[in-house]
Amino acid sequence: MREYIRQHGLAKLGEYMAEEEAKLRSMPLNIAVIGNSGVGKSTFINTMRGLHPSDIERGAAAVGVVQTTLDPTPYKDPSSPNLVYWDLPGVGTLQYPIGTYKEQISFDRYDCFLILSQSRFTTNDAWLATEAENVRKNCYFTRTKVDIDLASEQEDYPSGFNEEAVLKKIIGNIKANFRLCGLDAPVFLISCKLNHKSRWDFPALRARLLGEFPISKRAAIISAMTATGKEVIALKYELLKKKIPAWAALSGAAGMVPIPGVEVAADISLVVNRIKYYMEQFGIDLPCMERLSTTFSIPLSALLREIETEKGETSPRALALEALGFKKGVRGFLKGLEIAGSTLAKTTLITIGGPAISGSISFTSTYFALNKVLRKLRDAAEKIQDIVWEASTGRRQFTEEADHVHSEDEGEEIATLQPLDTTVYEGQNNEVDSESIVVDEMTRLLGDSDLP
Ligand SMILES: Nc1nc2c(ncn2[C@@H]2O[C@H](COP(=O)(O)OP(=O)(O)O)[C@@H](O)[C@H]2O)c(=O)[nH]1
Numbered sequence: 001m002r003e004y005i006r007q008h009g010l011a012k013l014g015e016y017m018a019e020e021e022a023k024l025r026s027m028p029l030n031i032a033v034i035g036n037s038g039v040g041k042s043t044f045i046n047t048m049r050g051l052h053p054s055d056i057e058r059g060a061a062a063v064g065v066v067q068t069t070l071d072p073t074p075y076k077d078p079s080s081p082n083l084v085y086w087d088l089p090g091v092g093t094l095q096y097p098i099g100t101y102k103e104q105i106s107f108d109r110y111d112c113f114l115i116l117s118q119s120r121f122t123t124n125d126a127w128l129a130t131e132a133e134n135v136r137k138n139c140y141f142t143r144t145k146v147d148i149d150l151a152s153e154q155e156d157y158p159s160g161f162n163e164e165a166v167l168k169k170i171i172g173n174i175k176a177n178f179r180l181c182g183l184d185a186p187v188f189l190i191s192c193k194l195n196h197k198s199r200w201d202f203p204a205l206r207a208r209l210l211g212e213f214p215i216s217k218r219a220a221i222i223s224a225m226t227a228t229g230k231e232v233i234a235l236k237y238e239l240l241k242k243k244i245p246a247w248a249a250l251s252g253a254a255g256m257v258p259i260p261g262v263e264v265a266a267d268i269s270l271v272v273n274r275i276k277y278y279m280e281q282f283g284i285d286l287p288c289m290e291r292l293s294t295t296f297s298i299p300l301s302a303l304l305r306e307i308e309t310e311k312g313e314t315s316p317r318a319l320a321l322e323a324l325g326f327k328k329g330v331r332g333f334l335k336g337l338e339i340a341g342s343t344l345a346k347t348t349l350i351t352i353g354g355p356a357i358s359g360s361i362s363f364t365s366t367y368f369a370l371n372k373v374l375r376k377l378r379d380a381a382e383k384i385q386d387i388v389w390e391a392s393t394g395r396r397q398f399t400e401e402a403d404h405v406h407s408e409d410e411g412e413e414i415a416t417l418q419p420l421d422t423t424v425y426e427g428q429n430n431e432v433d434s435e436s437i438v439v440d441e442m443t444r445l446l447g448d449s450d451l452p
């Protein structure tokens with residue numbers, strides 16, 4: 001890490017970060033969703049993509065219709081077109097006999113296989129799992145429509161109904177059947193419906209799907225996957241958090257905006273752009289929230305409230321300024337860093353004084369701001385998941401209220417800043433090489449992992 005920066009300079013690191021992000025966005029990932037007609041493939045694919053079957057204009061797969069075409073059909077994730085779910089016919093039907101199946105579906109194309117069934121799995125499914133294992137690709141068995149099983153069991157045995165017991169019975173049944181096929185694999189019990197995406201094994205399946213990918217591809221999948229489910233939000237949070245030091249170092253390298261009247265430079269646009277990316281990643285950018293609002297009849301204001309600043313603003317720029325501590329004036333912000341008490345804050349604070357040091361100030365402020373805002377957006381994304389879940393199950397009613405107007409970026413935010421009290425820096429006018437501080441801190445924070 002240190003060597004890399006010494007050799008190429010911080011600007012080069014910026015190129016590297018941007019390239020890596022672009023690579024993540026464009027790395028193709030193909031997930032095969034296999035099963036016979038009616039088991040819930042289209043519904044499952046829609047739910048993974050965060051779509052309701054009625055979201056036709058956003059490319060939701062038609063559900064419940066008799067399939068006219070049996071050809072493999074790709075469905076791109078609306079938030080990342082490189083993540084593709086393939087709707088594939090089950091093995092061993094008249095049109096898809098075992099002998100030609102792999103060829104017919106272009107078996108090599110897929111990164112992993114999900115076999116869906118609404119009853120038991122067959123020896124044909126076992127054959128497919130073995131073929132996948134031979135080429136070291138993962139294969140998952142997914143039993144769909146457990147919501148229906150549970151409902152009918154409850155209807156049949158209302159007094160003695162026990163959800164756990166019913167699920168156990170279904171699993172037991174499948175495992176017994178597995179033994180006959182010579183299989184031993186985990187089975188996920190799910191309902192494919194969008195409003196069940198957080199129930200039963202759906203979150204576990206999703207996490208498993210992510211977790212078992214090779215590290216190199218895992219980052220791509222996590223970035224690409226729609227943020228439905230707290231597991232995915234948590235994974236995304238960890239991934240985004242890891243990158244903060246590198247982005248913060250970048251802010252030290254690139255052009256900062258000196259704030260008039262104060263001697264602090266901060267790369268506001270970098271923070272704003274990161275926030276936009278975080279919101280997209282967590283599925284809480286404005287278009288996403290508008291869709292959630294319409295799909296689940298939730299007032300937009302109830303969703304926006306989760307991200308708003310103390311002043312009630314929700315634009316990425318307002319969030320950036322709040323995270324940078326500007327609402328209390330820059331002095332409060334610097335004090336905040338001191339209270340944070342880290343050596344990072346201390347080493348960089350003493351360097352204030354001349355233009356040469358603005359790099360390290362910018363690193364520190366950006367580093368803390370990004371961490372703070374990332375945490376806030378993660379929490380908001382989780383809360384919004386809860387709200388959507390409660391709304392979709394009728395557990396939460398929304399009273400009519402005037403929707404907030406989403407304030408777009410505009411105007412001179414710096415006009416609201418208070419001038420900095422320079423007594424904060426008295427006697428601390430040391431000449432320090434800001435780049436070496438940034439490099440030291442970067443090395444300490446990142447270790448030698450993750451980056452070249
Ligand atoms: N209750 C319930 N219905 C489901 C589930 N999965 C699919 N369905 C319904 O089953 C029917 C067939 O689903 P579809 O996704 O079109 O199956 P496909 O032929 O495999 O693509 C539709 O009416 C779906 O709404 C599920 O997990 N629970």
Ligand SMILES: [Mg+2]
Pocket residue numbers: 038041042043062063064067087
């Ligand atoms: Mg279908």
